[in-house]
Amino acid sequence: MPTSPKIKSTYNLQFPIRVPNDVLVELGEFTGNFWSDSLAQEPFVIEAIRNYINPPPLAPQQPATVSEAVRVKAVPAS
Numbered sequence: 663m664p665t666s667p668k669i670k671s672t673y674n675l676q677f678p679i680r681v682p683n684d685v686l687v688e689l690g691e692f693t694g695n696f697w698s699d700s701l702a703q704e705p706f707v708i709e710a711i712r713n714y715i716n717p718p719p720l721a722p723q724q725p726a727t728v729s730e731a732v733r734v735k736a737v738p739a740s
Contacts, residue, residue, distance in 0.1 A: 681707075 690697030693706050 686697040686703075689703055689706060690699075693703065695702040695706075697703070
């Protein structure tokens with residue numbers, strides 16, 4: 663479910679933006695809402711934009727270990 667805004671908006675911009683048809687149809691299929699239901703799609707668009715602008719932090723990576731396949735075993739001299 664979309665997250666609620668954390669910062670209270672000080673702007674009241676009411677200017678429409680254009681979204682390509684194929685993106686609207688894909689968003690509708692993804693959310694389960696009809697593509698032209700802009701009120702139902704709005705929270706998903708807002709969440710996607712916020713996640714793009716401020717992505718969640720990456721999980722810390724564990725140190726790489728040497729795998730058995732990479733280790734070179736000593737071969738006895740003949």
